[in-house]
Amino acid sequence: MGCGASATPAAAPAKAPATGAPAEPDAKMPAAQKSLNKEALSPLFDQHPIRLPCLPGDIMVSGDLPKEVVEQLSAQCAGWLYVNPDTDAHFMPEVVKSAGVQLQVLPLKLDDLPAGRVDEILQSIQTLPRPLMIQCTSANRAALALLMWMARTVGYTGASAELLVKDLALDTMKPEATKWMVDQLHVVGQKNGPLIERSPEVRQLFDPESSTLSYLVACPETQEAVLIDPVLEHKDRDLALISELGLKLIYVLNTHCHADHITSGGLIRKDMPEVKTIISESSGAKADMHIKHGDTVKFGSLALEVRATPGHTDGCVTYVLRTKTATFAFTGDTLLIRGCGRTDFQQGSSRRLYASVHEQIFSLPGDTIICAGHDYKGRSVSTVEEERRFNPRLTKTVEEFEELMANLGLPNPKKIDVAVPANMVCGVQDEPETAEVTTGPPEA
Numbered sequence: 497m498g499c500g501a502s503a504t505p506a507a508a509p510a511k512a513p514a515t516g517a518p519a520e521p522d523a524k525m526p527a528a529q530k531s532l533n534k535e536a537l538s539p540l541f542d543q544h545p546i547r548l549p550c551l552p553g554d555i556m557v558s559g560d561l562p563k564e565v566v567e568q569l570s571a572q573c574a575g576w577l578y579v580n581p582d583t584d585a586h587f588m589p590e591v592v593k594s595a596g597v598q599l600q601v602l603p604l605k606l607d608d609l610p611a612g613r614v615d616e617i618l619q620s621i622q623t624l625p626r627p628l629m630i631q632c633t634s635a636n637r638a639a640l641a642l643l644m645w646m647a648r649t650v651g652y653t654g655a656s657a658e659l660l661v662k663d664l665a666l667d668t669m670k671p672e673a674t675k676w677m678v679d680q681l682h683v684v685g686q687k688n689g690p691l692i693e694r695s696p697e698v699r700q701l702f703d704p705e706s707s708t709l710s711y712l713v714a715c716p717e718t719q720e721a722v723l724i725d726p727v728l729e730h731k732d733r734d735l736a737l738i739s740e741l742g743l744k745l746i747y748v749l750n751t752h753c754h755a756d757h758i759t760s761g762g763l764i765r766k767d768m769p770e771v772k773t774i775i776s777e778s779s780g781a782k783a784d785m786h787i788k789h790g791d792t793v794k795f796g797s798l799a800l801e802v803r804a805t806p807g808h809t810d811g812c813v814t815y816v817l818r819t820k821t822a823t824f825a826f827t828g829d830t831l832l833i834r835g836c837g838r839t840d841f842q843q844g845s846s847r848r849l850y851a852s853v854h855e856q857i858f859s860l861p862g863d864t865i866i867c868a869g870h871d872y873k874g875r876s877v878s879t880v881e882e883e884r885r886f887n888p889r890l891t892k893t894v895e896e897f898e899e900l901m902a903n904l905g906l907p908n909p910k911k912i913d914v915a916v917p918a919n920m921v922c923g924v925q926d927e928p929e930t931a932e933v934t935t936g937p938p939e940a
């Protein structure tokens with residue numbers, strides 16, 4: 497938004513007369529060469545003190561303006577979007593057009609909005625030449641149009657309109673107009689999607705006994721949810737949270753057959769038969785659905801990409817969740833924060849683990865959020881870039897890594913003798929309902 501004039505007309509009383517003689521505008525200036533001449537307009541600015549918003553782009557918003565101001569601004573604008581009806585008494589199309597300005601009229605009436613009008617307005621703001629004026633009666637709806645365009649182009653994720661209004665010093669906007677805009681931001685049915693994408697709910701859950709990190713991931717549109725690596729002893733806590741948040745549990749996924757705790761998946765599906773358990777087919781463990789590298793687990797509008805990451809166990813997978821604003825990798829025990837899973841039992845192989853991390857996890861974007869299966873030092877999440885740089889094990893050469901892993905000297909997990917056999921049958925997997933093996937991407 498043009499820093500000079502952008503908020504001035506919005507905050508100015510419509511009919512205040514200008515004092516002093518503004519410089520002669522050059523109405524013949526070609527649109528492409530136009531830019532705001534703040535000096536020329538300064539007498540007007542002096543009359544109506546402004547606060548300057550700090551956004552790039554040469555867009556102004558305004559309410560009704562006296563003819564001489566319309567003339568001056570037309571001389572400096574290349575585009576003009578009028579969001580009132582063209583029958584409005586203050587509309588001066590001949591003044592605007594005679595200055596060679598590209599004019600568009602798209603009335604924005606909040607209580608009587610034609611279908612597709614928001615998209616039309618956003619399209620106009622996107623394509624009309626700059627400097628661009630957006631005008632209505634009081635600048636309220638013009639500011640709304642600008643904010644919605646910003647929401648779409650900048651891709652706000654849940655930033656409130658109230659905050660935007662504050663940031664832009666557009667506090668002349670009426671509360672009901674602000675509320676209307678917040679509602680608009682979430683309209684899923686807009687032709688080009690909602691103006692803001694609501695982030696999926698990703699909750700981390702902790703078991704202090706085994707230092708296991710479990711995850712609840714929920715679709716913001718359908719409230720369908722999955723649990724990743726939940727712990728038996730915390731079944732009631734996790735289900736209570738799901739219920740409190742109004743979510744519908746669809747799947748319990750395991751990243752692998754755990755050796756240190758028992759999954760709650762089997763017990764959950766026993767009580768809630770609509771919930772399906774999922775594990776990799778290479779784990780050899782029972783579940784309702786078996787996944788493999790390249791599969792996709794869909795729920796609501798979300799999808800988890802399955803990446804085989806063997807090494808800690810043969811059947812380890814990483815689930816990757818991509819949203820418009822963030823990527824999450826649920827790495828189980830393959831990659832831990834500044835560490836990795838041990839490779840000394842359950843078909844462990846340090847060479848395979850090293851390749852899995854480098855090829856399947858470190859190849860993700862650097863800002864991918866690493867949601868690991870354990871942390872023994874009170875940390876919660878990391879990123880791919882952090883681990884690429886600071887993981888003391890995975891930054892080594894593969895030979896150094898193999899040697900290090902062969903000499904960790906860790907005692908076996910306390911529960912290994914009960915956990916592994918139990919997890920091979922998904923905690924408690926009733927015998928009659930044996931696993932269905934899927935060969936392709938599971939259907940949501």
Ligand SMILES: N[C@@H](CCC(=O)N[C@@H](CSS)C(=O)NCC(=O)O)C(=O)O
Pocket residue numbers: 706754755756829835836837838839870906907908909910911
């Ligand atoms: N003390 C814990 C087990 C700790 C342990 O062995 N953790 C595993 C993941 S669970 S099988 C691991 O891979 N650790 C890597 C490491 O470097 O610590 C218990 O008794 O449960």
